[in-house]
Amino acid sequence: MSAQSTPTFRAVSPVGTAIQRANSARKGALIGYLPVGFPNLAESIDAAVALVENGVDILELGLPYSDPVMDGPVIQKATQTSLDNGFRLSDAFTAVEAIRARVDAPILLMTYYNPVVQYGIDRFADDLVSAGGAGLITPDLTVDSGAHWIAASDRTGLDRVFLAAPTSTDERLRLAVDNSRGFVYVVSTMGVTGARGDVDAAARTLVERLRANGLAEGSPAASTTGACVGIGISTGDQVAEVLEYADGAIVGSALVRALADGGVSEVARVAAGLAVGTAR
Amino acid sequence: MSTESATHLRDESGPFFGEFGGRFMPESLIAALDEISAVYEEAKADPTFAAELAELHRTYTGRPSIITEAPRFGEYAGGARIILKREDLNHTGSHKINNVLGQALLARRLGKTRLIAETGAGQHGVATATAAALFGMSCVVYMGEVDTERQALNVARMRLLGAEVISVTTGTRTLKDALNEAFRDWVANVSDTHYVLGTVAGPHPFPVMVRDFHKIIGEEARAQVLELTGALPDAVVACVGGGSNAIGIFHAFLDDPDVRLYGYEAAGDGVETLRHAATITKGRPGVLHGSRSFMLQDADGQTLDSHSISAGLDYPGVGPEHAWLSSIGRATYLPITDAEAMNAFRILCQTEGIIPAIESAHALAGAIELGRELGPDATILVSLSGRGDKDVETAGRYFGVLDEAALAASALEQNALDANELTDGEAEAGELDHDAALTAAARQALDEASSRVDDLSAATGNGVER
Numbered sequence: 121m122s123a124q125s126t127p128t129f130r131a132v133s134p135v136g137t138a139i140q141r142a143n144s145a146r147k148g149a150l151i152g153y154l155p156v157g158f159p160n161l162a163e164s165i166d167a168a169v170a171l172v173e174n175g176v177d178i179l180e181l182g183l184p185y186s187d188p189v190m191d192g193p194v195i196q197k198a199t200q201t202s203l204d205n206g207f208r209l210s211d212a213f214t215a216v217e218a219i220r221a222r223v224d225a226p227i228l229l230m231t232y233y234n235p236v237v238q239y240g241i242d243r244f245a246d247d248l249v250s251a252g253g254a255g256l257i258t259p260d261l262t263v264d265s266g267a268h269w270i271a272a273s274d275r276t277g278l279d280r281v282f283l284a285a286p287t288s289t290d291e292r293l294r295l296a297v298d299n300s301r302g303f304v305y306v307v308s309t310m311g312v313t314g315a316r317g318d319v320d321a322a323a324r325t326l327v328e329r330l331r332a333n334g335l336a337e338g339s340p341a342a343s344t345t346g347a348c349v350g351i352g353i354s355t356g357d358q359v360a361e362v363l364e365y366a367d368g369a370i371v372g373s374a375l376v377r378a379l380a381d382g383g384v385s386e387v388a389r390v391a392a393g394l395a396v397g398t399a400r
Numbered sequence: 401m402s403t404e405s406a407t408h409l410r411d412e413s414g415p416f417f418g419e420f421g422g423r424f425m426p427e428s429l430i431a432a433l434d435e436i437s438a439v440y441e442e443a444k445a446d447p448t449f450a451a452e453l454a455e456l457h458r459t460y461t462g463r464p465s466i467i468t469e470a471p472r473f474g475e476y477a478g479g480a481r482i483i484l485k486r487e488d489l490n491h492t493g494s495h496k497i498n499n500v501l502g503q504a505l506l507a508r509r510l511g512k513t514r515l516i517a518e519t520g521a522g523q524h525g526v527a528t529a530t531a532a533a534l535f536g537m538s539c540v541v542y543m544g545e546v547d548t549e550r551q552a553l554n555v556a557r558m559r560l561l562g563a564e565v566i567s568v569t570t571g572t573r574t575l576k577d578a579l580n581e582a583f584r585d586w587v588a589n590v591s592d593t594h595y596v597l598g599t600v601a602g603p604h605p606f607p608v609m610v611r612d613f614h615k616i617i618g619e620e621a622r623a624q625v626l627e628l629t630g631a632l633p634d635a636v637v638a639c640v641g642g643g644s645n646a647i648g649i650f651h652a653f654l655d656d657p658d659v660r661l662y663g664y665e666a667a668g669d670g671v672e673t674l675r676h677a678a679t680i681t682k683g684r685p686g687v688l689h690g691s692r693s694f695m696l697q698d699a700d701g702q703t704l705d706s707h708s709i710s711a712g713l714d715y716p717g718v719g720p721e722h723a724w725l726s727s728i729g730r731a732t733y734l735p736i737t738d739a740e741a742m743n744a745f746r747i748l749c750q751t752e753g754i755i756p757a758i759e760s761a762h763a764l765a766g767a768i769e770l771g772r773e774l775g776p777d778a779t780i781l782v783s784l785s786g787r788g789d790k791d792v793e794t795a796g797r798y799f800g801v802l803d804e805a806a807l808a809a810s811a812l813e814q815n816a817l818d819a820n821e822l823t824d825g826e827a828e829a830g831e832l833d834h835d836a837a838l839t840a841a842a843r844q845a846l847d848e849a850s851s852r853v854d855d856l857s858a859a860t861g862n863g864v865e866r
């Protein structure tokens with residue numbers, strides 16, 4: 121099939137656009153993570169909608185997976201609950217469609233690679249486009265192993281977020297910058313997901329290194345790529361601190377814990393508190 | 401170049417074996433994997449590294465391991481000439497030490513001071529704990545909670561060697577989850593920690609590097625069999641979980657087209673049931689633990705639970721080089737049930753006076769089938785990858801020869817000792833109840849055990865089945 125003429129192809133990155141808008145109106149973007157199907161499908165959809173209604177600019181929906189090597193205990197427990205409740209991959213598309221019908225924020229799916237491979241990489245991309253999704257974050261797929269996904273996302277115009285770590289060489293940072301669309305996920309600290317008291321100073325250094333390796337300075341234009349910092353961020357103050365040097369802040373475990381402890385109303389309250397950190 | 405590599409299967413060195421292998425890992429670990437690749441390449445080119453490892457194998461592992469002819473066992477295998485490669489006689493009791501010493505030497509070159517490992521049966525964990533003690537490094541071993549229960553003796557061995565054993569309670573609580581935990585630890589501690597991956601799976605360079613450290617098994621055995629019989633064996637057989645002992649013994653024979661290679665996977669209750677670990681027989685290609693290979697998975701790519709009486713084969717994945725050897729038809733992978741493996745286990749015990757690991761008993765069961773097919777003129781080399789000391793309780797229970805009453809009595813005695821320690825210098829009132837409760841619990845255990853022994857005795861006594 122001819123790539124350019126695919127009717128669903130998007131020339132403009134929805135995630136890049138949202139980051140640009142957040143950076144011109146406020147200090148930067150807030151990206152919120154929740155797993156699909158936790159505590160059940162309906163409530164996970166309501167909780168995601170509540171995030172957007174309370175200041176989250178971009179949604180990151182996690183696909184529960186049996187072997188989540190990048191996730192800490194809070195997210196593991198939630199995704200295991202979702203799997204135990206019978207999560208199916210098709211639920212992710214259902215959730216994206218339902219959320220997009222209620223709020224206008226771009227949605228990235230955060231997924232380990234094997235479920236995408238088994239679904240069929242091209243079919244996955246097509247169904248994600250049909251559901252109104254923006255793209256993928258791939259924690260265990262790097263640029264050098266990701267040719268098939270890069271081709272599928274080029275064909276469909278989906279955003280693709282690769283990770284940059286404090287241990288990445290300059291050469292690898294440049295690969296991540298050149299091949300990501302939407303943003304580069306800046307892994308703030310060496311470790312798995314989970315709230316931490318301090319966001320590592322390594323994040324600031326890493327964003328500087330990304331800028332030195334081709335990442336656009338200041339607010340990213342919609343066609344280019346921002347730097348968003350994740351892992352360990354759990355308070356509005358930490359969001360504000362990160363947005364001093366990055367284009368966006370990503371919060372996961374703190375939101376999942378709020379949802380686990382106090383349901384949709386609690387996750388809404390925590391999101392609103394985090395969003396305070398985006399104010400100039 | 402392409403015809404060259406097609407005729408020399410032994411030269412394949414990753415990251416891909418055909419369409420299998422690769423490196424599907426978080427970016428945080430890529431630098432560490434690149435570093436290992438680079439240091440490993442340096443070490444391979446450095447004769448002092450090979451000399452150091454050879455010296456350790458000579459003076460510590462006990463290499464070369466011998467081969468043993470098993471004629472009485474061979475009677476059960478169609479009269480075929482059965483030759484056992486005795487990796488069970490290595491220090492720590494299995495082939496696992498070959499890889500661990502190699503990786504510990506590399507860790508020292510990398511300047512790492514902490515070793516972590518995953519383990520299923522505990523053999524790899526014991527080997528890693530041993531190397532850590534020998535090299536003066538600290539050691540943490542991740543082991544699924546289910547496995548810590550069925551391999552309690554190996555847990556104690558690791559602790560005696562100074563390692564910390566962490567019981568993994570996430571996911572299915574078995575070997576695959578122990579790998580996940582080890583990767584999580586490594587992501588957080590990569591600056592001072594080397595992950596001693598224990599099989600020929602995982603991201604590049606592990607499948608190649610672990611194979612290279614084990615290929616000494618086949619190199620020795622090929623020369624030993626040639627010397628003994630004047631010819632190459634007709635077939636080489638090994639059990640396959642992740643596949644490290646199998647690739648170790650296969651590798652030297654890959655370019656001997658007349659030597660058939662057979663890997664035996666754990667079929668648990670049978671491949672027609674859902675309780676098995678026959679990855680190549682029943683799985684399909686996917687990405688697990690950093691490489692593309694065959695794996696047991698559902699339609700959505702979620703990893704399925706595996707099952708085997710053998711903790712060391714209870715893994716839903718398999719090394720990518722095996723997936724490749726299967727896909728090109730160079731090696732054949734067949735399932736062996738728990739019952740078939742345990743029958744072969746008992747036959748070897750009673751015909752040759754060798755108690756094999758239950759893992760290795762799968763290879764023995766395969767040799768029995770194959771010998772009956774090939775007949776008395778065939779020579780079959782069997783990888784006896786480990787010894788069965790760790791499996792005495794499992795096998796004893798399986799065959800009903802474990803004196804459960806004595807075990808319970810010894811537990812009762814221990815409880816009494818513990819209770820006495822508690823009462824010394826403590827207030828009496830609560831302790832009396834505690835004591836009474838312990839005694840009652842121990843009595844009940846004793847009664848239950850005695851009745852189980854009666855049941856089992858009735859069910860056995862049929863000796864070796866031909």
